[in-house]
Amino acid sequence: xxxxxxxxxxxxxxxxxxxxxxxxxxxxxxxxxxxxxxxxxxxxxxxxxxxxxxxxxxxxxxxxxxxxxxxxxxxxxxxxxxxxxxxxxxxxxxxxxxxxxxxxxxxxxxxxxxxxxxxxxxxxxxxxxxxxxxxxxxxxxxxxxxxxxxxxxxxxxxxxxxxxxxxxxxxxxxxxxxxxxxxxxxxxxxxxxxxxxxxxxxxxxxxxxxxxxxxxxxxxxxxxxxxxxxxxxxxxxxxxxxxxxxxxxxxxxxxxxxxxxxxxxxxxxxxxxxxxxxxxxxx
Numbered sequence: 001x002x003x004x005x006x007x008x009x010x011x012x013x014x015x016x017x018x019x020x021x022x023x024x025x026x027x028x029x030x031x032x033x034x035x036x037x038x039x040x041x042x043x044x045x046x047x048x049x050x051x052x053x054x055x056x057x058x059x060x061x062x063x064x065x066x067x068x069x070x071x072x073x074x075x076x077x078x079x080x081x082x083x084x085x086x087x088x089x090x091x092x093x094x095x096x097x098x099x100x101x102x103x104x105x106x107x108x109x110x111x112x113x114x115x116x117x118x119x120x121x122x123x124x125x126x127x128x129x130x131x132x133x134x135x136x137x138x139x140x141x142x143x144x145x146x147x148x149x150x151x152x153x154x155x156x157x158x159x160x161x162x163x164x165x166x167x168x169x170x171x172x173x174x175x176x177x178x179x180x181x182x183x184x185x186x187x188x189x190x191x192x193x194x195x196x197x198x199x200x201x202x203x204x205x206x207x208x209x210x211x212x213x214x215x216x217x218x219x220x221x222x223x224x225x226x227x228x229x230x231x232x233x234x235x236x237x238x239x240x241x242x243x244x245x246x247x248x249x250x251x252x253x254x255x256x257x258x259x260x261x262x263x264x265x266x267x268x269x270x271x272x273x274x275x276x277x278x279x280x281x282x283x
Contacts, residue, residue: 034094034108035086036139039125042219044088046108046137048115051122054078054137056111058171061146061178062254064100065112075127075134077105078113088139108137109177110253111144128219132171132275135218142215142237143226146178147171150269152260153249162265172269173239175246178253181209181270182245189241192231206258206267209244211237221272244270 031049039045046054055075059066067075081096083106095107105112116127116134127134133147149168150158159165173181184194184206196202208231215226215237228235229243237244247258247267258267 031084032086033080033083034089034106036088037123039123039136042125042128042136042138043216044139045125046089046113046139047122048078052115053119053123053125053127054108055114055116055127056108056135056137056144057114058133058135058145058147060112061174062148063097063112065097065105067114068099068101074117075114076117077103078115079104079106111137111178113137132220138216140216141176141218142212143181143217143221144174144176144178145171145218145221145275146174146180146254148254148256150256150259152264153257154260156260158259158264162259162268170269170271171275172256172271173244174254175209175211179246179250180254180256180258182206182247182258182267183239183242183270184245185266185268187243190227190229190238190243192229192236192243194245195231195236197232205248205261206245207248208234208236209246210235211244220275225272239270239272242270 033049034054035047035049036044037047037051048054057065057067057075077099083094085091093109096104097107097112099105107113118126125136128136135145147169149166150160150170152158156164157166159167160170175181187193192208194202194206195208211226211228213228213235215223217223217226225240227238229238231243247261250257256269259269261267
């Protein structure tokens with residue numbers, strides 16, 4: 001009898017200690033500052049501990065952010081210095097930046113994180129694709145959108161038609177971390193005419209972008225417009241038949257140095273036709 005009672009006590013203690021362990025199957029999950037939720041339309045999205053959706057701003061592909069003043073009222077910043085993370089998220093993807101107004105803001109894969117003031121309940125995504133510049137934060141984007149002033153490796157600013165001039169509203173495709181993507185004017189439909197099987201120096205300057213066979217894209221784009229082609233036994237993502245590349249000398253998020261190499265417009269940034277952008281938020 002005593003032995004059975006002791007066994008019961010030990011089992012109870014073990015169960016109680018395990019129930020506080022997030023790794024125990026079936027155990028209640030403690031609240032995480034940032035976690036993943038599944039949206040029926042948008043798939044996997046980032047939320048805070050209460051289930052409120054987090055967003056990216058395409059203009060923040062080049063720092064610092066331009067969302068201040070009235071913009072920040074509509075799009076409050078999300079900030080946690082060292083957020084606790086739900087399953088499927090990694091600490092190395094998160095960071096903190098200091099905004100022009102001195103406030104701090106959490107980043108995910110380089111993108112600053114925001115709320116949208118009209119999202120009232122957990123799971124609301126009313127800010128998705130608003131003005132074609134706000135998109136839910138997702139862990140699995142193959143393609144994201146940035147919009148910024150194009151600046152070539154020569155330091156000259158270019159318009160969307162690759163003439164010297166200013167147009168800070170030029171939209172372009174990026175990878176999930178805001179690295180600009182390009183196409184090559186000499187390529188034909190689903191045909192890469194640049195990459196060499198033997199000349200690795202060429203491939204280093206303009207490496208192919210493999211992307212994903214099941215691309216995840218912002219909701220204003222069609223995933224079906226992106227296809228994978230095979231280039232010397234390697235996958236390359238294409239958009240409406242145009243193979244997509246990166247620029248090997250690109251230095252970071254939001255830079256567009258490839259637009260003038262070897263001359264302006266030979267390697268245009270990859271983009272969708274007729275993306276109409278409203279002016280960025282006012283300060």
